[in-house]
Amino acid sequence: MITRELARTVLAAERRKRSFALCYHGVGETSIRIDPRFLRVSPRRLRGQIELLRDAGFAFVTLSELVESGPAHGRPPLPGLVALTFDDGWADNYDALLPMLRDYGIPATIYVTTGLMGRPNPWLAPDSGVRMMTPEEVVACARDGVEIGAHTLTHPDLSLVGPEGCRREVMGSRTVLRELTDTPVVSFAYPYFHLGPEAVDAVREAGFASAVTGIGYGDWSPLTLERTAISGKDRLASFTLKLLGRYDPLLDSAPVRVARGATRTLRRRGWELLERHG
Numbered sequence: 001m002i003t004r005e006l007a008r009t010v011l012a013a014e015r016r017k018r019s020f021a022l023c024y025h026g027v028g029e030t031s032i033r034i035d036p037r038f039l040r041v042s043p044r045r046l047r048g049q050i051e052l053l054r055d056a057g058f059a060f061v062t063l064s065e066l067v068e069s070g071p072a073h074g075r076p077p078l079p080g081l082v083a084l085t086f087d088d089g090w091a092d093n094y095d096a097l098l099p100m101l102r103d104y105g106i107p108a109t110i111y112v113t114t115g116l117m118g119r120p121n122p123w124l125a126p127d128s129g130v131r132m133m134t135p136e137e138v139v140a141c142a143r144d145g146v147e148i149g150a151h152t153l154t155h156p157d158l159s160l161v162g163p164e165g166c167r168r169e170v171m172g173s174r175t176v177l178r179e180l181t182d183t184p185v186v187s188f189a190y191p192y193f194h195l196g197p198e199a200v201d202a203v204r205e206a207g208f209a210s211a212v213t214g215i216g217y218g219d220w221s222p223l224t225l226e227r228t229a230i231s232g233k234d235r236l237a238s239f240t241l242k243l244l245g246r247y248d249p250l251l252d253s254a255p256v257r258v259a260r261g262a263t264r265t266l267r268r269r270g271w272e273l274l275e276r277h278g
């Protein structure tokens with residue numbers, strides 16, 4: 001059984017060696033009925049995760065700041081940084097996340113799918129009533145210091161839409177967000193974490209300085225940067241093991257959640273089960 005103090009101690013040691021980019025989606029209470037992929041993290045759990053990282057001594061930065069600390073110059077990031085990122089642009093990023101970021105005085109990066117702005121959230125049960133951020137809410141986040149990144153126009157799997165489709169989706173979303181927020185919009189997130197050479201080319205051509213995916217799909221290169229995906233199911237043990245790179249959802253059975261000797265292949269299979277969405 002892992003205690004909070006043990007987690008803090010282990011992460012404090014890790015902080016001297018490395019940095020993290022974390023991938024979230026929604027922030028709100030969740031249930032298997034409305035949110036079968038557990039894409040929402042409850043505010044209480046998110047606060048616990050932020051406080052654990054803070055107490056372990058991590059400094060919170062935007063994804064672009066993380067990239068600028070090393071990957072942009074061909075090196076891993078400086079150790080001791082953590083970038084919180086949120087994909088899609090869920091309305092609760094404005095309602096629940098933004099006040100939390102203000103409370104802690106920390107930044108975050110939100111990747112917005114521009115064609116979904118103001119529409120019902122397509123990943124939750126229709127009767128959940130949850131929608132995506134409106135353009136005005138995206139602007140309010142940007143004005144409050146949140147980094148806004150692009151996440152395509154329509155959230156396709158970019159490995160399936162060909163070079164023209166990639167260009168349209170990648171460049172199109174950047175143009176919309178630059179005009180809307182009056183910010184540079186220099187970071188991009190691949191939907192479903194999926195990418196291929198055509199998607200990476202489109203990101204490069206569109207002028208993005210960084211692009212992010214998930215564990216098993218990338219590395220520390222600026223245009224294929226890995227993030228650790230956190231779900232609404234993660235408790236203290238799985239959250240900590242994920243950060244240590246020793247978590248395997250296939251082995252995540254209570255009460256012993258220690259994943260030993262998980263191979264990269266196994267971990268990748270686990271991620272695909274857990275993170276069909278991205």
Ligand SMILES: [Zn+2]
Nearest residue numbers: 087088191278
């Ligand atoms: Zn997404």
